[in-house]
Amino acid sequence: MGPTHSKSPFPCSVSRRAQNPPVPENRIFGDYVEPTHTSKSAGRQTSPRAPVPLARSPPPASQRRQPPTSLPLSICHSSLSSADSLSSPSSLPSPAPIPSPPRRLSPDGAHLQLGGDLGPGGDLPGSGRRGRSGRRCAYRSGLAASNEAKMVSKMNKRKRMARGAAVFVALAAMAVIVRAIIRKMRPRITYGPMHERDRIRYDYLNQKIWQSDVLCKNMLRFERAAFFCLCGILRDRNLLQDSPHLSVEQQLAMFLHTIVHNLRNRVVSANFGRSYGTTSIYFRKALHAIGELRNDYIRPPSLETPAKIIGNHRFDPYFKDCIGAIDGTQVRAGVTKDVEPSFRGRKAFTTQNVMAAVDFDLCFTYVLAGWEGSAHDATVLADALTRERGLQVPPGKYYLVDAGYGAKPGFLPPFRGMRYHLNEWGNNPVQNDKELFNLRHSSLRVTVERAFGSLKRRFKILDDAKPFFTFPVQVDIVIACCVLHNYALSQGIDEFIIPEVTWTTQPIRTSRQQLSDNRALVDHRLQIAAQMWEDRQLMYANL
Incomplete structure (x- = not known):
């Protein structure tokens, strides 16, 4: 079987080698370089695969070689005949003649062009320079047209936004003007001067x-x-x-x-x-x-012996180191439902436990408010002692407290199990030294009860119905009332002070915390009671 010949559009038989003559290495077509590839198996050169862009600037337009747009018919026949004679073997039979394609005149009428054999852009087959340049120009033209369309669209969008903003500003200005006109047209409300x-x-x-x-x-x-x-x-x-x-x-x-x-x-x-x-x-x-004003009117007590004690044979010298009395009171409080159980103590309503220290002039020297009504007095006192600016007891001094606080350094309670309150005595005389100590202790400690009574009589917000303020405000109101109470006493106003002879103390409160008594203070209390009883016996013996 003989070799297969490819069809050629030309009127003569041309071999494949004649149609695609060998090209030198790195042949340049316009702005591209087509490298030649050598087959490893046969050692022959193969056709280029793809153009590789040359990393150099293109030559000027004047130096570029322009391909011919049309060729004379004689040149075409001669070139084809020579190529066929050089490439086709003599032993091969000549193929059947192929009809020539239709020819037409060029626009200038000087040359003939081969119809149907022109490449893209009017080039001959095998010459791709003009075609690639045309495609690049077309792509660049399309890209420029696309960019121009995008720019026009963006500018139109900006114009629409500017027009919308201008319309909005105009409408807003009109609304302001119309509102001002309407307000002027309203009938005015007349006020007195x-x-x-x-x-x-x-x-x-x-x-x-x-x-x-x-x-x-x-x-x-x-x-x-x-x-x-x-x-x-x-x-x-x-x-x-x-x-x-x-x-x-x-x-x-x-x-x-x-x-x-x-x-x-x-x-x-x-x-x-x-x-x-x-x-x-x-x-x-x-x-x-x-x-x-709390730091100006709620101040620590003086370290000197109080005027109520000094020179009084009932208290001097037994209580010469006493600087005041401490007790707690229940002030009505209004709280939320979720915390009501903790604020409901021995009262039928919610209260806050207010602890205060009072000197013997009925002035408050320390106030701690805000504790739950169910809190024990000893717990509130322990909190007051551990605060940064809490209650401080000078060394060698003490406060009088009830039995619920327990005996501890700086706090002297009465004897438990003995008569204590003033209304329990009546016309019954004391029977021993402990009852005598409790009687005189109660006569001094009643000062804090009188101070609380005067405070609640003066300011009904602490003693009346349920408050309507928030709980933090209620705590501040208690402190403010104590400040105003001390200010009123500094001005000599004592109308709301309850006389001592008509005062009755509240029942004593007990708990398990009473057992935590300080042994040294208990012994000191026994010495005071024994000295009181001995002096009383001597006084009655001299009568």
Whole structure:
């Protein structure tokens, strides 16, 4: 079987080697390099696979070789004949002639072109330079057109956004103008002059509160001189300031009116001609201002022997190192449902346990509020001793406490199992030294009970119905009331102090913690009781 000849579009038979003559190494077509590949098995060169871009800049347009667009017919026949004679073997039979493709004149009429044999861009077959250049130009033109379309789309989008923003600003400006016009067209609400309203408010204060000391004491629990002195202190220390329509006197009067009578803010706002919000705001401000005075009026006791003890044969020299008394009281509290059980102690309602230390002038020297009503007094005392700025007992001094606190350094309780409270004695004389010690101990410790009674009589918010403030505010109110109590005593106001001869103490509270008594303090208590009993026997013997 003879070799197979490929069809050729030309009128003569041309071998494959003649159609694809060998090219030199690294033949350059335009801007590309076509490397030749050598077959390892046969040792012959193969056709190029793919053009590789040349890493160099293209030559100028003037130096580039331009392929001919048309060839003369004679040149085409001669080149084909020579190639056929050189490449085809003589032993091969000539194939059947192939009809020539139709020819047509070139646009200038000088040359003929072979119809159907022109490559892309009008080039001859085998010459791909013009085709590749055309494809690159077409791709670049399409890319430029795409970029231009994207840029136009982006610019149109920006224009639409700018137009939308301008429309929004215009509509907003129109809305503001229309709103202003509508507000001007509304019928105006007429108010009285500001100075007229202020005059009415001051008339209420002058006629209902400041008209006399009796009215001022009934309404605010202070006489006029003490009230205005307290206003001056708050103003000088910049704790309260005058506002354009609310003076410091009005702010303090509204606060005192609330805690003295346990009134709601709505009632106080109606009495003073203020709004509910204004009353609530200035109540908090006045509460904070009074609380800032706690270090000035709630101070540690003096280390000297109290005037009530010195020179009194019942107490001196047995209690010469006593500096006061400590006890706890239950103050009504309003808390949430989830914590009510812990705040319900021996009372039928929720309370907070307030521990206080009082000197023998009925002034509070230490106050700790906020503990649950079910907490034991000894637990509250232990917390007061461990706080950073808690209760401190000077060395060699002690406080009088009830039996519920137990005997420990700095705290002297009475004997348990003996008569103690004043109402238990009556006309029955004492029988031994322990009963005598308890009687005189109770006569001194009753000071703290009187102080609590005076505090609750002066400020009904501590003793009346359930408070309506939040619990942290309730704790601050207790501290503020103690500060005002000490301030009232410093001004010589003692109307709400309960006389000692009519006072009855509360029943003693017991618990398992009473067993933790300090042995040294118990021995000291026994020595005091024995000395009391011996001196009493000598006194009665000399009568």
